[in-house]
Amino acid sequence: MSALSEQEPLSAAALRVSRRWTDGKTGGTALISAATLLAILLLWVATTHWHWTSPLFLPSPSEVATQAVATALDGYANGTLLDHLLASLGRIGLALTIGIVLGVPVGLLMGLNRVARGVLSVPIDIYWGLPPLAYLPLLIIWLGIGESSKILLLSLSAFAPICFAAQAGVRSVPQERINAALSLGADTRQIFFTIILPSALPEILTGLRIAIGATLSTLVAAELIAAQSGLGYMIMSAANFLATDVVFLGLIVIAVIAFGFTVLMRFLERRLVPWKGKL
Amino acid sequence: MLSIRNASVVFDAADGSRVNALENVSFDIPPKSIVVALGASGCGKSTLLNAIAGFLPLTSGEILLDGRPVEGPGGDRGVVFQKDTLLPWATVLDNVALGLRYRGVPRAERRDHARELLALVGLQDFATKPPYELSGGMRQRVGIARALATDPKILLMDEPFGALDSLTRETMQQLLVDVWSRTGKQVFFITHSIEEALTLGTEILVMSPRPGRVIARYKADFVRDFAAAGDIGGVLNDPAFGQLRAEIRALIHHPTQTRTAA
Numbered sequence A: 001m002s003a004l005s006e007q008e009p010l011s012a013a014a015l016r017v018s019r020r021w022t023d024g025k026t027g028g029t030a031l032i033s034a035a036t037l038l039a040i041l042l043l044w045v046a047t048t049h050w051h052w053t054s055p056l057f058l059p060s061p062s063e064v065a066t067q068a069v070a071t072a073l074d075g076y077a078n079g080t081l082l083d084h085l086l087a088s089l090g091r092i093g094l095a096l097t098i099g100i101v102l103g104v105p106v107g108l109l110m111g112l113n114r115v116a117r118g119v120l121s122v123p124i125d126i127y128w129g130l131p132p133l134a135y136l137p138l139l140i141i142w143l144g145i146g147e148s149s150k151i152l153l154l155s156l157s158a159f160a161p162i163c164f165a166a167q168a169g170v171r172s173v174p175q176e177r178i179n180a181a182l183s184l185g186a187d188t189r190q191i192f193f194t195i196i197l198p199s200a201l202p203e204i205l206t207g208l209r210i211a212i213g214a215t216l217s218t219l220v221a222a223e224l225i226a227a228q229s230g231l232g233y234m235i236m237s238a239a240n241f242l243a244t245d246v247v248f249l250g251l252i253v254i255a256v257i258a259f260g261f262t263v264l265m266r267f268l269e270r271r272l273v274p275w276k277g278k279l
Numbered sequence B: 001m002l003s004i005r006n007a008s009v010v011f012d013a014a015d016g017s018r019v020n021a022l023e024n025v026s027f028d029i030p031p032k033s034i035v036v037a038l039g040a041s042g043c044g045k046s047t048l049l050n051a052i053a054g055f056l057p058l059t060s061g062e063i064l065l066d067g068r069p070v071e072g073p074g075g076d077r078g079v080v081f082q083k084d085t086l087l088p089w090a091t092v093l094d095n096v097a098l099g100l101r102y103r104g105v106p107r108a109e110r111r112d113h114a115r116e117l118l119a120l121v122g123l124q125d126f127a128t129k130p131p132y133e134l135s136g137g138m139r140q141r142v143g144i145a146r147a148l149a150t151d152p153k154i155l156l157m158d159e160p161f162g163a164l165d166s167l168t169r170e171t172m173q174q175l176l177v178d179v180w181s182r183t184g185k186q187v188f189f190i191t192h193s194i195e196e197a198l199t200l201g202t203e204i205l206v207m208s209p210r211p212g213r214v215i216a217r218y219k220a221d222f223v224r225d226f227a228a229a230g231d232i233g234g235v236l237n238d239p240a241f242g243q244l245r246a247e248i249r250a251l252i253h254h255p256t257q258t259r260t261a262a
Ligand SMILES: Nc1ncnc2c1ncn2[C@@H]1O[C@H](COP(=O)(O)OP(=O)(O)OP(=O)(O)O)[C@@H](O)[C@H]1O
Pocket: B011, B012, B013, B014, B019, B020, B021, B039, B040, B041, B042, B043, B044, B045, B046, B047, B048, B082, B192, B212
């Protein structure tokens, strides 16, 4: 997580640069990616079919599929697959909501106001530098083993990248754009709502992408340690019984969630900031 | 009346050096005048305009608007920027209507007005497009329409026609002269074209770089002939026009030789 914090500004910039360089040449990647996915699947089938490794290490696709049906219908580790999925998604959803509701205004404030930036950046930088799992025990001591400690942990993971992004968004507004609005007679409130907020939106969405990644990885790790439900908990319970097929099932579901978020963010960016990178 | 008194601007460049972008510049922009700042790239024209617009504080000197010092930007001074400053998330029409929106003009009304101005600059067919789908010259014309929409007393224009082809440029010059002769606006206009300066200016300030100074000023009247005739052709054939053009050209290319002569 601390590595992520160092990469965060870089990866956001890299994302933008790479888009500029590759736009217009992206036509064929969907097909290539699909083919690669298929190849990985085939390799998986071959490996298990000809018993290149023990089923304990690598269950066959059909075993995973059977286990998926069983877990969906009968459940595993105190809940059906849907129960675990909803528990995890609920935590992510709540944490991201808190992260956005607090992170965007705080980040905007930090971008606009020097004092706010100076004061608030200290605690945020300190906690964002820490690995979340290192301070989870502290949160558990404070808030108990229940949901609130986990939600707080995840909200902290979501808050910082969104806050940083909103701040960077404000500070990247071209001065000429503000000058133009001022000479058209805009007052401070109008400058904020018609110039600064929309200008910062692409950065905020990039921050949300990073927040989703950070929250997802923190979530599973937190559920591995201290939870009675969720995909991480399901995986950990299965691992204790060497039920590799359930472990795989959990991983696949998490991968699908991550992919779903990527698609959602792409959709949001296309809808909200079609002008990103233009002009 | 807008008065610039002993205006100087010194920039602290990033490498620690100091740039005298503007040194001791004084002039007036009286009502019904078009004051043109003419000079090569980097001689402080935009710096001067930014100071008048209130974007940039003077290092020394003052700028008075009807006797009161200019303290910041305001809707009384409309600006056409050298660089594109349109909002990419708004349509061309909404960009033109932006100043009216800031004034609280109702949506339908401000759109109607913006549509008229778009027609005036020949872009009525692009009203619903985002600005990044327009060419550079088209965007510049949107910027002109946007500045005209709020009907400011003073128009500050930074090389507004620089990105236009010569045909569109003439149309736009015509448009500016029409608006000016109809409304009597005060115009401060920047260009690096001697011909454009003479065609449009009632007063022409010739500037030289580092330090940015006004090295000569000329009164001209060609713009009134232009406005009366409704066409630029007559003015261009005026012998007085050619003579002044040659004089200014000599001044710009050999400033030290001619300064004493002029
Ligand atoms: N923010 C700044 N910091 C340092 N130097 C600056 C800054 N802005 C302008 N300058 C310098 O001041 C001088 C005048 O710049 P200005 O933009 O006013 O030129 P200009 O006459 O408008 O040129 P052009 O015709 O190319 O637009 C230049 O030498 C430029 O390098």
